[in-house]
Amino acid sequence: MTGIEQFRYDGKRALVVGGATGMGAAAAKIVGDLGAEVINLDYAPVDPSLGRGIQVDLRDPASIDSALDQVGGPVDALFSAAGIADGPDLMKINFIGHRHVIDRLMNSGQLNRGGAICFISSVAGIGWETDLPRLQEFLATPDFESADAWVKAHEADNFGHYGTSKQAINAYVATHAFPFLAKGVRINAICPGPTDTPLAxxxxDLWLSFAQDYREATGTETHTPEQMGNVMAFLNSPAAAGINGVTLLVDYGHVASSNVGTFAAGKPIIDLLMGRISLG
Structure with missing residues (x-):
């Protein structure tokens, strides 16, 4: 496969978890236009123009199992896109349910060799390496129920908010890059900057105002879901066959520029996210 064909999805089946709105819907539209058969799993109704829709509740492993039974057949590309901002079910929806989807697909052989997984993480998930031992303990939970119990047992330790759900994704991607690739499956994630979605x-006040000073200084706008969908489609395509275990920042360079101090105004918040300084 050469040239433009490497970017296409002809003859492939794409499964989008969270394909009803936002970045998930953008990814579904883009890979569909690139030739994929698209199946969307979401709690909300899915526009038929985005492909087949199957209702799923990521808070319930039985619902996930039922939805995957309806998917049937092999899957070539998985887009793990669903997420919420807060609430008691945040870790289930943002990570634990997605992990259950992946476990089912991998254990059943439903995810084809040569396939790929792309998560939506967040700039809020950077700095995960500083909390790696705790994240590894969480990731070592063997199933949905034990992971949920672990989160509840660590509520007093400030685990289970939006940022830690994204750090868990980043740690999961790094942890599973090798064993998944040994089975012929790549896994990556994007870490979007502020993106104009219904959730954002x-x-x-918090999400779309983040890095506003950087955008004003660089003449850039808030990201669009399509920008994120394009990167996700690339990462799950054969064109990205050499990319694995990466959490890719898609933020106009805000984190990198702040990290090294060329955009000095952003350095304090990035230092905080990276765990170099604390609010205390």
């Missing part, structure tokens, strides 16, 4: 608009 519902949390606009």
């Amino acid at each position: 608009r519902a949390n606009a």
Whole structure:
């Protein structure tokens, strides 16, 4: 396969978890336009133009199992896109349910050799390496129920908020890059900067104001879901066959520029996210 064909999805089946809105819907539209048969799992109704829709509740492993039974057949590309901003079910929806989907697909052989997985993480998930022992303990839980119990047991330790759900994704991607590739499957994630989605608009004061000074200084706008969908489609395509275990920042360079101090105004918040300084 050469040239433009490497970017296409002809003859492939793409499964989008969270394909009803936002970045998931953008990814579904893009890979569909690139030739994929698209199946969307979401709690909300899915626009038929985005492909087949199957309802799923990521808070319930039985619902996930039922949805995957309806998917049937092999899967070539998995887009793990669903997420929420807060609430008691945050870790189930943002990570534990997605992990259950992946476990089912991998254990059943439903995810084809040569396939790929792409998560949506977040800039909020950077700095995960500083909390690696605790994240590894969490990731060592063997199933949905034990992971949920672990989170509840560590609520007093500030585990289970939005940032740690994204750190868990980043640690999971790094942890599983080798064993999954040994089975012929790549896994990566994108870490978006502020992106204009329904979820972000519902949390606009915090999410869409983040890095506003950087965007003003660089003449850039808030990211679009399509920008993220394009990167996800690339990462799960044969064109990205050499990329594995990566959590890719898609943020106009805000984190990198702040990290090294060329954008000095952003350095304090990035130092905080990276665990170099604390609020205390």
